[in-house]
Amino acid sequence: MRSVDDLTGRARIRDAALELFGEQGFARVTVRAIAARAGVSPALLGHHFGSKEGLRQACDAHVSDLVRGGPDAATALDDPRRLAAMLEAAAPVRRYLARAFLEGSDDAAALFDDIVTATAGFLDDGTRDGRVQPADDPQTRAAVYVTWLLAPLVFDTHLARVLGVDDIHDPAATMRLSRSAVEMMTRGVFRDDSVLDAWDAAAKETRRA
Amino acid sequence: MRSVDDLTGRARIRDAALELFGEQGFARVTVRAIAARAGVSPALLGHHFGSKEGLRQACDAHVSDLVRGGPDAATALDDPRRLAAMLEAAAPVRRYLARAFLEGSDDAAALFDDIVTATAGFLDDGTRDGRVQPADDPQTRAAVYVTWLLAPLVFDTHLARVLGVDDIHDPAATMRLSRSAVEMMTRGVFRDDSVLDAWDAAAKETRRA
DNA sequence: GTCTATATAATGATAGAC
């Protein structure tokens, strides 16, 4: 449920900043541009958020709350379905998230860590009851799995171009992408152990050197 | 082979810009900061590159050449080993590449497309001679495969933090990561078809609606 | 090719009225 001030200028500013930061990155966006999109004067940003950096932190916190399922559900990531929901979030939030992961805010880092923790638990549970392959290094696998889960978020424009669609997040494109990903995750890509064996041989060679 | 002017101020400026753009992003980096790192005056950047934007394009072209294996080997991406070599490129080049993919320069887009084309060829060949699993949608699989290949490039700081290493690209961390990735690509992650079947059932439901 | 010095514009932040 939304708090009442989400209808005021403060929230409009925050949402405008969210959009612009996501589209262009923090440094490129000017205070004036945010104010113009929000339909307020530039001075109002300072009044509500102190500085441009304060506004960024408000955006980080807001997006982090959204992904986690609202301010009242701090542990919502424990439900793996929540992760999929995140990738289906509104486009501005997705774009902002992608930038935040690359630009390295504290909230983005904490969110990444929480997702890895939740994923590791999900994969470990699955390994125990046989639905998931055992891993040589479960922690690293969980981390890699999360980067693969998030990759479409970051490469969305490139994927859209290569696949010949307008938006990688429209229903048809999402289905193509996730179907391929699930297939790769289930069947693997390499049909036999030759690549794995070659890797292990190379690793042994490296250790000897 | 390097051209002779790679030893002059022009190349020093370009390399300094490459580092700073990769570390901080284009908009945040000032012409003065680049000049300071290159040990030249700010005015020299304008003399050689016209503008900051011109300098960026020079960086894009240079990195694109490096990844492709030098200006004389425009088709080097056809060799899949070149892709792995790219990920082992010097840290400044990697960081720059990650930013370029997100910020969407023309050269980065062309490079991504070329990598997908080369990968699709590699996977198709493998499918024909049985080393690679057949795919329901080969083009989409190639695109997804490339985003997974590039994911560690983009999420490097997060991976380093989660794995507890200083640099995700030091030899030990690289080995952990790629071993996990190869394992996942060979064995898959899900042990039976339950996730795939659930996906197909949900897709059928969606089409009906 | 490289520098010093400067023109010109845009930016983040703030003071003070309403």
Add this chain to the structure above:
DNA sequence: GTCTATCATTATATAGAC
């Protein structure tokens, strides 16, 4: 809470000497 007006700073780009 919101505005207008403005300040101080910093940015890119360029002119002109060496």
